[in-house]
Amino acid sequence: MTNLSATIEIIRPEAIEFGSGAINAVARFARAKDIRRPLVIADAFNAARVDLLGLPREVTVFGEVKPEPDVPNLEKALAVAHAAQPDLVLGFGGGSAMDLAKLVAVLCTGDQTLADVVGPDKVAGRSVALVQVPTTSGTGSEGGIRALVTDPVTRSKLAVQSRFMLADLAVVDPDLTMSVPPQVTAATGVDALAHCVEAFTSRKAHPAIDLYAIEGIRLVGRHLARAVKDGSDREARAGLALASLYGGFCLGPVNTTAGHAVAYPLGTRHNIPHGLACAVIFPHTLAFNMPAVQDKTGAVLQALGASAMTDPAAAFEIAYRFCTDLGIEMRLSALGVAADDLGIMAAEAHAIRRLLDNNPRDLSAEAILKMYRAAF
Known part of the structure; x- marks a missing residue:
């Protein structure tokens, strides 16, 4: 079932910080990039602990990520992004938060809509920084190039795949998962x-x-x-x-x-x-x-x-x-x-x-x- 002669590209974030205390890498990244308008995409639980990220400037938080995010949930996050005009989008939570962060990062500027990018390699680009901070151990979304949201009309998953959704920095701090039931x-x-x-x-x-x-x-x-x-x-x-x-x-x-x-x-x-x-x-x-x-x-x-x-x-x-x-x-x-x-x-x-x-x-x-x- 494996093919030694097949060509394959191993895709990983530009930088990965892993281990206890790795959360401190977020603040270092923000200072190094002179981030001024960070937007955090999170569920309600993680929205209440955004201070753990140590971001150096005032933060806009979209804290309404649903467990199985759908198109209206994405549209609501994008509305917050359009108002905030972020220079950094940060996914903070499980796979749902990180998937929405990917989509917000590539859709909050430019003219493309979700319908334009569904499928493989249709995203035109990304002009804001993207950081992913998982707080559960399951999806691995911090290390990937795909994001999924549910179409509430057809009840099907819409999958977007693009290298532009690969994080500039993935921060995997196992200590953040210790509160998971x-x-x-x-x-x-x-x-x-x-x-x-x-x-x-x-x-x-x-x-x-x-x-x-x-x-x-x-x-x-x-x-x-x-x-x-x-x-x-x-x-x-x-x-x-x-x-x-x-x-x-x-x-x-x-x-x-x-x-x-x-x-x-x-x-x-x-x-x-x-x-x-x-x-x-x-x-x-x-x-x-x-x-x-x-x-x-x-x-x-x-x-x-x-x-x-x-x-x-x-x-x-x-x-x-x-x-x-x-x-x-x-x-x-x-x-x-x-x-x-x-x-x-x-x-x-x-x-x-x-x-x-x-x-x-x-x-x-x-x-x-x-x-x-x-x-x-």
Whole structure:
């Protein structure tokens, strides 16, 4: 499944500060760039602790990022940006805040609209600085070039991909994640795991990216349960932060596959948080794909602490138990999904060709519906 002769570009932010206390890099960057009008894009919780960023001048804060941001949420953030005329946009929070920050940074100047940039490589440029500061360990958005928002009319994810959305500085300070509750830690951790696993087993998989992917999987296997049990475990928090960053590196050149495609309708139709949706689907797509990527799936299971095997049913049980042992609710019925909605979701997921075409095994709408029913 890997192609040594394929050409691939490893995409990373211009600068990365990682580790306890790395948050201080934000103030250094702002002083070095003589930032005068910073705009922070955050959720309500992080908007209340903007002082941690140490920005040297008066800050404009958009603190209304939704858990699953949609087009109206982006438009509201852009209205604040147009009024503030920032010279720095800073994403402060989880993947939702960082994705909106990317889009605000490239759309707050110039004439392009969201409709103009949906898809790959349509952004004309960026004239403001962009800094990303994650406060969860899951999306790896601080290290990537993609941003997604939901279209409330079609209930589909609109994906924008551009090198202009790559951060000038990514500040990954694991100490910022220590307040994340156990359930969110678990779900976002499995999202990071899914990024790495899907990139590792993708049709586009490449050895240069496999290195990040398999190490990210090992880091999640080693540290996620510890962080869920004890949120103040600094070593575990750092391990997850690094796994999330590595997952972000995987998304640029390789991207995700069926796991994310099948998970997306859970968020767009039922407002299930993205990490939780990925966790519910993870065992199902891992087992489904195993016949096409047997050796790599065995390596994934070993990285999670299990024995290598060739049996998809056993692989499913190991992955399912990994999630349930973290306290994750794995039943769609318990998450508010109605049985009569499964067919619609299967059709929507099957239409996400930008991800399903990367999957190592062809996945029909009927097979997706079977997964939903098994997860119900």
